[in-house]
Structures are given as C-alpha cells and as structure tokens.
Amino acid sequence: MDRSVHKSWIDRSKMATVRFMELIDRTHDRLPAPTPDHGRSAIAFWSVAAVYALAMLGGTLPVPLYAFWAAGLGFGPFTTTLIFAVYAVGVVVSLLLFAGVSDRSGRCPLALAALAVVALSTVTFLMAGHVVVLLAARFLSGLATGVVTATATAWLGELAGPGNARRATITATAVNLGGLGLGPLAAGLLAQFAPAPAHLVFWLYLGALVPAFIAVALAPETVADRQPPRVAVRRPAVPAESGGRREFATAAAGVFAAFAVNALFASLVPSFLHDALRVTGQAVVGGVVSLLFLAALTAQLSAPRRWLESRWFAAGALVAGVGLLVAGLWLRSLAVFVAGTVLAGAGSGLTFRRGLGVTAELADPRRRADLNATYFLAAYAGNVVPALAIGGLDQAFDANIATSILAAALTGVIFVPAVRNRRHPA
Template structure:
C-alpha cells in the first residue's frame, strides 16, 4: 500500500521533464483508480478459488514491474502504464491480503484482523507520501533512489508470501464470468493512455485487449440470449440482441464526430473512453453472482 502513494510527491519533479501539466497529473491519478477498481472487479474473488498465495505472489511481481516502469519512465505513456499497473496490484492486495489474514487468524480473531488490515492499508497510504517526500527532499538521486529502495523492500515481502501457508484447499480455475469486462476496461485504458502519448504499438496492443473483451462479451451474450429465449422465438430474441450490439458500434462513432466539432479530439475520446469503461463496470458490479457459462 505504501508503494501506491510513493510516487505522488515526485510528480512535481517529473512534470517539467516530461512536459505535462495539471490535466495529465489528474489523468495519472484517474488511471490508478481505474486499475484498482478493475482489479477489485476482476480479481477480488479469484483467490477464493485459486488460492491466496498465487494472487499475492502475482501482486508482488506486478508491484516490482510497476516500480521498474517508474524507474524507466521518461514519457507520459510509460508513467501512465506504471500507474495503471500499480492500481491493479493495489486492488489485488487490498482484498486478498485481508482475506488471507482472516483465514490464518481464525474466526475468533476477526477484530484483530480488521485492526491490522486498517493499520496496514491506511498506514501504508500515509507513509508512502511521507517517504516519497523525504527521498525527494534529501535523496541523492531525486526520482530513482526511492524506487530502488522500494524494490529492495519487495524481496522480503515476496519471501514472506512464499512461506505463508496456503489456506484455500479446494481450487477452481474458472474465471470467465468477469473476464470480458476486465479485458475491455484494460484495453480501453491502455490505448487511451497511449493515444495521449502518441505511441502506435501500445495503442494497437490496447485495441487488441479491448477487442478480446468485446468478443468474449459478445459470445456470452449470444449464448445467454439463446438460453433465455422462448424456443419458439429464438430468432426474435437474437435479432433484438444483434440490434443493440450493432447500435453499440455506431453510437460512439457518431458521438465522437459530434464532440470533435466543439472540443479537442483527445478530450472527446477521453470522454467516450470513460463512458465505455463505466458501462461494463456497472454491469459487472451489479450482476448476480450466478454466472452464465
């Protein structure tokens, strides 16, 4: 949790070097929040099925990757990517680590678990900004030493995860229920970030991710429509489904054309990206837990 707020005091130092202003700084914070929400939506319950340790170990490795990206970042796109990945691992840690502590402590120590969890989460968030500010003020290498130190601190954290007993015994690798919105949201976030950074390869990669999410959602939608329809009216139900699906491909294009007449094109695409992301997020979070296979 400390690593989530560690870079905040350094943005003022990076802004002049990378040439970004207040809006990009706001976007950096928004990307972090988006990654956290996406992780909570897609991965929060995954450790209940595949185990605590795999998720925690993956989160530590994701933390190391995002920290390495902060070390290498010399453009806005890399900074946004690092921040997005940082948000994802924060979402995984928040749910999984607390659940693991609860398993290990037992039902009779729930009050202690909640106290330790709160102290770790809120304490880490507060200490991150303090540590980042201290390194920025007194460190020899203003924007790198803090991340090297944090990477060193991840080594014992990873070892602690490895030696911690696994508490989930019945493992199930079924994860399709929220895979579609997860791919879609991640793809939109990646290509939108790189659109601002003017990076074609990563824009294409984000498009591929989003396209994967669309295809997964479309396939599951067709299957759901077939099962829900009266056998005598299957074609009618499917035609309605396809009508809404293809309407969804037309509306954003028309909206972008209209917005582009009055505001900057980058801002227009950002508005549409937020709308596209909000739709599957709201759907996934409000959907019943019983999945349609």
Template sequence: MSRPLAFVAITYAFAVAMMGTTMPTPVYSFYQAEFGFSVFVVTVIFAAYALGVLAALLAFGRWSDSLGRRPLLLAGVALGIASALVFVFAGSLTALLIGRVLSGLSAGIFVGTATVTLIELVPDKWRSKAPAIATAANIGGLGLGPLIAGVLVQYLPEPTHLTFVVDIGLLVVAGVAVYFVPETVTVARGARPHMQRLSIPAPIRGTFVRAAIGGFAGFAVLGLFTGVSPGFMTHVLGIDNHAVGGLVVFLTFASSATAQIAFRGLSAAFAMRAGCVVLIVGVSALCLSLLLTSLPLLVVAALVCGIGQGVTFSKGMAAVTAELPVDRRAEVTSTFFVVLYIAISVPVIGAGAAASAWGLVTAGVVFSAAVAALALVSLILLIAESRSHEQAN
C-alpha cells in the same frame, strides 16, 4: 516458517505493497515540469491506478480460493516491482499510465488476499487484534508512501528514480518473505479461478446506498489529497518542500487508520452519522485553507477528513456486510469497493479539469462543496432511516 513469523511477514508485505501505490504522489510535480503536463493530466495519471484496482478486484478477487494465497500474493509483489520499473524508465505519458495501472493491479490483489491471509495466519493470542493490524498495514502503508517518498525526493538526488528503486528493494524483500510463508488453503486438483460477480441483494439496497454515498464522499477526499494536494501546496500555498507535502498526505491516511481502529466499538448507525458530520467539517476546513492560503488549516483539514473517511468507510462496510449471509459477502463487498474506487478516481479527474479551466482555488472550493453535499445527503438519509426504524419499533 512459524505461524507468528509468517503473520509478521505478510503484514510487512501488505504494508510495502500498499506503500508502493502512493509513493509516486510527491513525484507528480517533477513529471508535470519535465513533460509539461497540466493538472488535469496529472489527475488522469493518478486515477489510472483505480482502473487497475477495479480490474484486480473483479478478475482476481476469488482466485486465491482456487490457486492458493501465496501465488496471488507473489503475483501482487511482481506487479508492484513491474510498476516501479516502468516508473524508473518512464519517458512518456503512456509509460506513466501503464505504471499506475500495474500498481493498481498489485494493490487490488493485496487488498483482498492479504487481508484474508492475515486472518488465517494470526496466532491465537493476537486474534482479537487481527482486523486492526490489517487496517494498519493497509491504510498505514498507503500513508507511508507519500511520507517516505517526500523525504527521498526532497533531500536525496534523482527524485524521479530513487523513490522507485527503494520501492523495488522493499518489494523484493516482501517477495522473499511471502515465498517462505506457509500456504493457508488446500488447493483442489483441477480447481479453476473465476470472475467475481457483483450484486446488491434487494433487502440491503437501502443500507448499501446510504453507506455508499458516505463512502463515496470519503474516498473522493482521499483521492484529492493523494492526487492533487501536492499541486495545491506548491501553487496555492507556495510550499515547495516535498517532505511537507508527503507529511500532509500521510496525516490523512494515518488519521483514517486510527479512527477505524479507535472507533471500531461504536454502533454502525451512530458512527456513520457522526462520520458524515466530521467529513463535512473537514472539507469546510479544506475550503477555508485554500481561500486563506493557510498550511495549518490544511493540516487540520487532512486530519479531520481522514477521521471522517475512516469512520464512514469502516462502519459503512460493517453495516452492509452485517445483513448478509456469508456466501453473499464477497460479491457485495466487491460491489462496494467498485463504488469507492470510482470515487477515488472520477471526481479527482473532474477536479483536475476544473483546475485547468478555473484555477486550483476555485476547483478546490467547488470540489469541497460537492463532497460536503454528498456527505449531507448521506447524513439526511441515515437520520431518516433511524427515525423510521424507531417509529416501526
């Protein structure tokens, strides 16, 4: 396979793999009705995905350096197919949890390995666009999952099966494409994979904390829109159209990807402060949309929150890695992602528990206030650090 075609093939596989991880979002309401799950149980099912991602990042994060890129990507595709098959035949809470963990393992493998593979395969004439393409495949794929699944669930039969059958078909094509892509690393004889170490070197701990707080707030919002927003739309706004619900989630991810690409030229310090402000505005709009039961406000909240999340994440990551030697970047980046995937799961489970106890509106308002407070803390720390730096100069 030629290099340009291989680059396109990996981009497709990356997007499809990430898409499969969010395709269950519009289907949760059907499981809730079929099995009698509470909102809390639905959030636990959603959050099981994060456990898989974390396990893959820690256990398999460096394996592609030892075993090669293709074997790991093929394993990621196989785990995605296994996850979809579990969902097709799922008849219990245990099966749904297993399906989500398998999906997370697939995503965790692709997040690291596919990004590196794209950079290694990119043709020279596209080299400057490689990071933007990787972002579009990753975040765009996550956004396309609820959008496509929402249309399938709303307008075609077998809502709890067809979505995952389509996912399997797309992943099979991705697996064939990956199989014919040339290997980009030379695998040494006897090379052994090892676990990814986590660490935060002392000189960058302040930068890491400031970036991680803003990133935590942003990923918590992503988790809320992906795991809980369908329930908000159905039970609070009275909107039963799953395609509309999928569109709202898509807009969150699409605005995140767009912001990461459009604002990549901004300085990290300024962009992180601006991202925190935008995130505060976004969750305030989310809070108002629940109190006023307004779909237009919810759409605005999705767009604004996505922009805030995209900027705080991408620029936070840039600020952390900029101060590191090359040989420490993998472990610190993995540590950063551990924080982010805790953010995408634990707060959402808390929101689910609060919704079961207090109702969806109250839970949403409390969650919005907590995220705004986190973003405000990050903003204050960033401003204080900037002033301290100016005084030192």
C-alpha cells in the same frame, strides 16, 4: 484499433495471466506445508500484514514526485489529475477481473502474482521518460493494489482464526492506511534530501519487495479446495439476505464518499502547496499527504466505540474537513488546509474501519475475497470521480471555484450513507 485485434489482445492477456498464476500455484505446492501451530500462524499473520502495508506504501510513493516529472516531461495539472485517475481505474479493473480469483485458486498464488505486478510497475516508474510510460506505471500499480487489498484482507481474516475477526479487521485497516500514509512521507524525504529523487526511492522499494516475495511464498495457504484459476469479468458480490444487502450498501456508500474526499485532497495538495504557497520542498508535500492517512489511522485505532457506532460522527468530520480544505484554498492558509486534512482523515478512517467490519461479518467464508473486492470497488470508484471532475472543471473555471463546486457535491454524497445508516458495531 480494430475490434477483432483488440479482442485478440485481451484474450492473449487473459491467457498469459492464467498461465502465470498456474506457474506460481505449482511452485507454491512444492513448498513444505507449514506446521499448524499457534506460533507459526502468528508469524504468518504479521508477515502477510507487513506485505500488505508494503504494497499499499507503493501505491502512494509517486505522489510527491509529480513535480519532478511535470517539470521534466512538460505536463500540467490536468495530466496530473489524469495520472491519479488512471491509478484508481487500474484498481477498479483489477477488482472486477482478478480480486475474487483467490477464493478459488488460493491466497498465495494471487498474492505472488500481485507482487510481481508491483515489481513491474516499479521498474516502469524507473523508465518513465514519457507521460505514456508514467500512465502505464500507475495503471499497473493500481492493478496490483486491487488484488492485494481484497486478497490480503481475506487472508488476514483466515489467519487470525475463529473468534478473532475484530483483530483482523483492525489490523487490515491499520496496515492499509498506515502504508498509504508512509508512502508519500518516505518518497518526499528521499526526494528532498537524497540524490536521484525520481529513481532512488524506487530502487529501494524494489529491494524491499524481495523479502516480501519470500514471506508470501512461505505463508500457509488458507483455501482448502483450490481450483484452476479462471479470469473473467466478475459481477460484484453482495450478501445473500436482503437485510445484509442493505447494511452492505450503506457501508459501500460510506466508503465511496470517504475515498472521494481522499482523492480530492490528494489531487489538490501538490498544486496548492506549489502554486498557492510557493512551497517547493518535497518533504513538506509528502508530509501533508501522509497526514491525511495517518489521521485516518489514528482515528480508527483510538476512537471511542460510540464514535465508531455513531450515525453522524464520521460524516460530520468528513464534511467539516472538506469545508476547511476549501477555506484553506481560498484563504491561502496552510494552517486551515492542514486542519481540514486532519478532520477529513479522521472521518475517512472511521468510515473505512466500520465498513470493513460490516463486510467481514457479512462475508460468506467461501467467498471472503469476493465481498472484500466489492467493498474496495466502491472505495476506489470514489477515487476516480474527483480526479476526473477536478481535471475537467479546471478547464472551465478557476481552480478554487472548481474545487468548491466538487466539494459541494461531495457534501451531499457524504450525507447519503449517514441518513441511511443503522447502528452497527465496528
């Protein structure tokens, strides 16, 4: 494509996005302002949490369905890993362009815009008759996820009120990981036991988005001094003080490693179960993928405080989990693979919660979504690397050898933040 034409297309896209958010902002301004009582604030807090969970659920709905699309559209493992990577790229692009906009223009307008992109992505999945359409659907899903993670996390912190930062952090991590875990489980069950496996789940999801739009539109706006939206490539925000920057860098490196392990696992499950173990039931595929995120959720909600503050516990769980994942591949053992899944999930959950707590503590209240966006940028950058690496290594090596090479590299990455880590309350 000619460079001038490409630049013109980007400029028109930015202008359309700004106008769309201005329209949503004006619509929200016409709604009656909610009464600032405790009951209304509690309802708004849990409504935003529910919408956050629903948006994250949508990000993992397609995972058990790749076998249907691969058979129907005729693509192989490399294309599957590319689809995983495109989703993560969409998140990264979103975090660089849009995630900090809610600090200027308000939480509600950006959340409504993100839900509109979620709906567009869902409709695109329903029309996925070609690999390019499928890639577009995943990219749109990633764009929406990036906005929701940064905006909703900041919104929950503000709706929780002063003195409730820990409650907001625990809720944000719970709905993030819980939504990610429920997505493949729901899609897998529907794919195996309901008609139209690649369509029904998306129709149901579209229906669930309707009350989500209403909940967000009625939620109180927490950004007092709102300005017109402006879309530009943002420089990742970091804390102002040098000590805070070091603490945040450690948290970002940890979540990069944790999400890299998640991506390695999620990209392996469908092919491992189908090719190595001859498991064809989509409910099993969805259940095994869900196990990673549900183990992460359980660990970060129930772990003793000393585990959350420990220098080595989360890193050790991640490394042991990766080791068992690789062993399960070589031994063709579902039991060993599942044990690795539980350990890797637990380490990921502990790392994620602790890092989000550090981010919430260090964030400037006026730029809360901006620092959240940088944290999630590190996380989803970790998602991109394994998906692309596995796809590339598979072209030169046996799948087990390729996975072992990547696992060895990830083990080194996991220990970097553990060595640098200072004790910090979760």
